[in-house]
Amino acid sequence: MRKRRIEQLRRRLERREAEIRENLRTKEEEYREVSQETHAEAMDEAQVQSDSFTRDVMQVHGDRQLTSIQAALQRIREERYGLCVACGGRIDEGRLNARPEAALCIACERRNEKR
Numbered sequence: 001m002r003k004r005r006i007e008q009l010r011r012r013l014e015r016r017e018a019e020i021r022e023n024l025r026t027k028e029e030e031y032r033e034v035s036q037e038t039h040a041e042a043m044d045e046a047q048v049q050s051d052s053f054t055r056d057v058m059q060v061h062g063d064r065q066l067t068s069i070q071a072a073l074q075r076i077r078e079e080r081y082g083l084c085v086a087c088g089g090r091i092d093e094g095r096l097n098a099r100p101e102a103a104l105c106i107a108c109e110r111r112n113e114k115r
């Protein structure tokens with residue numbers, strides 16, 4: 001893949017990374033505010049638990065995406081970007097355009113999904 005193309009994708013990954021971090025931070029703050037209010041008003045425990053559950057799910061999802069974005073940035077630094085981490089084959093450029101953090105080529109991802 002051309003250097004310029006990788007550079008563009010790197011910028012997109014870095015922007016996305018910043019967005020997710022910001023998002024997680026906002027969620028964290030909202031959660032803290034909500035739980036403080038909840039305690040003040042002494043709402044029932046079930047509500048508190050469901051808020052905490054929602055937050056955990058979002059945290060896990062965000063973290064997972066963050067992890068794959070950071071792994072992609074790492075591959076760029078190591079000049080392995082665009083190569084499938086499973087088979088070493090080239091990842092389709094259109095696929096990287098749609099998902100710059102993709103670590104697997106389409107064939108390997110399909111194999112993964114079947115498992």
Ligand SMILES: [Zn+2]
Pocket residue numbers: 084085086087088089104105106107108109
């Ligand atoms: Zn592969």
